[in-house]
Structure formats: C-alpha cells, structure tokens
Amino acid sequence: MSQAIAALVYAAQEARDTATTTAAASPATTSTLPPVSDDYPYPETGLQQIGFFILFFFPALALIVVGLRVYSRVSTKQFGWDDGLICFAMAESIAETGASYMGMRYGFIGIHVYDIPLVADNRLGSLWNYIIQLLYNPILALVKTSVLMFLLRLSGQKRRIRFALIGLNVFNLTLMVAIFVTVIFQCQPINYFWEKAGRNPPTEGKCIDMNAFYVSTASLTILTDVLALAMPFWIFLGLKMPTRVKMALLAVFALGGM
Template structure:
C-alpha cells in the first residue's frame, strides 16, 4: 500500500471508536432539535437555545475532524500493524488533530454560557445569584477566548502544528497547557453545577419536586466525570512513558463524548415541558390537581386570561354570566387558574419567580343588568374558595 491507501487499515476496536463518536453527536442532534421544536412551539426561543445550536454545529465539525484524525493517526490499530513512518503522509493526521483542538473548548464554553443564561431566568430575582451568574459567565467567556487564542498560536509559525519540518519554529509546553486547560474546564463545570442548588434551595415547592429539579440539572455531572477521564488520558500521554501498544486505545474519543454529552444534559431541563405535552401520564404528577386548588372556576379544562396594558382579554367567565372587568395595568401578566407550585414547567418555561398574589375580581356588566342576581352570585362566590396562586411573568 502506498500514500493514502494505508489509512484504509481498520480493526474492530477502531470501528467501535467510530460508533462512539457517531452515536453521541446523533443523540445530541436529536436532543437539540427537540429542544428547539419545544421552544418554538411555546414561542419562547431564547439566546440560550441559539448558543446550543451553535455548539451543535461546531460539534458536528468536531465529529468529522475526530473521525479523520482516528483514520490518519491509526487510532484503534495495534502498533505492530501501523505502517512505518515515511511510508504515508503524516501531515493530514496533524491537521485533523489541530482542528479538534480548535473546536473542543469553544463547544463546552458555549454550552456553559447557555446554561448560565437559562439559570438567569430562574434565579435572576436574587441579587446574589444574578451577580454570581454574571461573574461566572464573564470568567467562562474570557477563559474560552484565552484558550482559543493560545491553541491557535501555540506554535510559531502556526503551520508548525502540522509541518514539523519548518526550521526555527517552536511551540509552548503543550502537555502542561493541555492539563491546565482541562483542569480549568472541570473547575468551571463544578461551579456551574453548584448554581442550581443555590437557586432551587429557596424556591417554594414540594421537597420532592425540588430534589427532582436539582437532579435534572446535575446530569451535567456526567460531563464532568468524562472531563476527568479525559484529563487522566492527557496526563498519561504527555507525562508517562508510552505503553507497549500506544495506538490501540480509544482515549481520544473522550473529547467527542464530553462535548456532545454537554449539549444533551444542558438541553434536558428544556425538554421537560415538551415531554409533559407528549406523555402527560408519565410527566404530569405535579399538575394543579395536586396543589389543593381547583383547576378552573365554573368550567372544566384549563382556562387563561391574558391581561395586557390597559385592557383585558378574558377567555372565560367566572361563573355563569360573570365577566372579568378590565384591569388597568401597564405590565403584562399571565394569570393561571391552577397552582404551579409543583410544576417545573412553570418554573423553567416562564421568565419570573413564583409569587402568591391576591386577585380581586370585579363584576361589571351583570351587575348593571340585574343587580339582585349579581349580588346573589357574589355572595355565593365568597362562600367558595377562590384563592388562587398565580405565576407572574414580568419582563425583568
């Protein structure tokens, strides 16, 4: 075999590696699509969703580069079966290695920024949480830019990354750089994972639901574990003597696993409302029926009244013939007639913090038409429990 034909060598180990680096991006792509579909359906597409889309596009590029790197560097091939140096072009393998380095860190940083923006929706009312999120986001972005620039210019000239024949060229101590950046990535992972615990600790909800929400966000800990495994592989590659069969390993696949798992776990909280819609029996244990408040007033099903600046657009009446009077307010609210206290959809879908609000109901048209009847209906209404908990979504 001559030239590029040598790269056609493969083994079951290498094929298994290819399966790994394809499975996780496909799963991440499906998850990302479901996330965007759910947000578009609810008309709540935000910057956090767009950042995940950018990360997904970069992950596809990283997957392609990882595949080519494994082929051109004989990853998963026994060292005894690897062609001798000089019998095949070495430049392609070095180019693909450089491409993976360039794409890897920005993917993780963008996903973390997406998570931080999402958390800002939930805990933005608490000054301490808001400051912590902004500070961590600034640090994360600054770290991303710094690492990206160092990766690009780690060798002078840049072409020395894939052309070791350039005279007078030099590189930084790459082993130390990779270990430090991997450790910093893990450090920021831990900080991001700690924020949901802080945010949800003070939310007024059932303990069971609070724990469930925290667990959903802590799925990202799986990504941190993969990052630690990757750090171990990097350390062994640069600071330990090579093993007897150094190419017969799939340690390089950990980068693709980590980036795509990050996209998947970051999208998990956003998928909950969509799954509740598709599988209500499985995901509706925390609906208004468990809150101790009736779902509606005078009608069956779920009804909403949208109150906008200076006018009311009632979608239902409270009791027969009782219309809601216009409420003069310049702030847009969404008032729900069931309790969201145990629903993570309410928490994660709307920009706002859950509050208990007393709602005053005025009766206008009916009272003018038949004062006596309206008086009787008001008396009957006051006998019933018309306390309602509302989820107020303000532009904050």
C-alpha cells in the same frame, strides 16, 4: 471525547514519528523509504471501527435531544438565547465529530504502528488534530454559557445570584477566548504543529508544553463545570415551593451534571 481523540492522535503521531525517524536514520534504509503518497490500502481494524461507532453515537444522541428541545421551545414560543447558543454549539460539535473522524483515520488510531503504511503522510493526522483542538473548547464554553443564561431566567430578581451567574459567564467566555488564542499560536510558526510530523520537519520552530497546557486547561474547565453545577442548588434552595418539587428539580440538575 474529542479531546481524548486529539491526545490519542498526538501520542500515535509521536510513536509513528519515532519509528519513521529511526528507520530514516539508518543508512541502509534511508534510500529504501518509499515516497509519501495517498495511494495505499488502508489497514482496517475492528478496534478502529468500534472507535468510529462511539465517536458518532453520542453526537447523534445529542442531536436528537437538541432537536427535541428546539421543537419544544419553538412550539411553545419560548425560544431564547440559551436555545440559540446550544444550537450553535451542536453545529460546532457536528463539525468537530467530522474532524475527529479524519483525525482518527489519518492519525491511524486503533491501528498498530507497524501496520501503518510507510507512504502515509504523517502531517495529515497532525493537521486534523490541530483542527479538533480549535473546535473543542469553544463547544464546552458555549454549552456552559447556554446553561448559565437559562439559569438567569430562573434566578428572578435575586441580585446576588444574578451577579454570580453573570460573573461566572464572563469568566467562562474569557477563558474560552484565552484558550482559543493559545491553541492557535501554540506553535511558532503555526504550521510547525503539523509540519514537524513530516519526514523532513522544519529545523526552526517551537511549541508550548502540551502536557502542561492540557492539565491547566482541564483544571480550569472542571472548576467552571463545578461552579455552574452548583448554581441551580443556590437558586432552588431559596425558592418558595414544596420540598418534593424542589428536590426533584435538584435531582434533575444533578443528573445533568453527571
């Protein structure tokens, strides 16, 4: 959800930059562009309000579910590392939701490009977009790590399964660090990411190909998702339990994968 918002902010920023650059390039309008200011009536739209509702609804639902999980684990004295990780991921998700709200607002998502005030500072939307990107992949990786550590509880003493879970977890965490570092230094200098959205962008600076980056990271993330989803099937198929119970457990994990 937030990765989509980041992409939307990026696309909206590009459209806004194009419109502003075109206007600024005209000698007739260069002197008439108003100075950047944060004192302007915000162009509210129903489309953006719907986006805000969707943005807050699902994290609120997730917070309720995580709260119930924590209550259950604490009351039964079974709180483990997997529960702690999911709580940390939830805290990051709340922070990311706030950043996504700011990104949508200052990136003017859901608002027509020609309704955006000319005095608005383009750099704010890009800055919040940068923060969203920093938070997004660590959340995914922590949730996956929590799931894999929970599966380690279920795997018992089966060495092959345990090695597979540990190996996948190491790959998942390594990928998280690699993506996080790449996101930090995607532009050189770092502040070029949001400064290039301003009216007078720096003449020196460069960024990586973001389209290629999104596709490659999404592909690797989906791969780890599929592998993590396959692990419960491997574990449960070898357990000695009634077939009905086994199928019910597999159905629950399949539902979680959806």
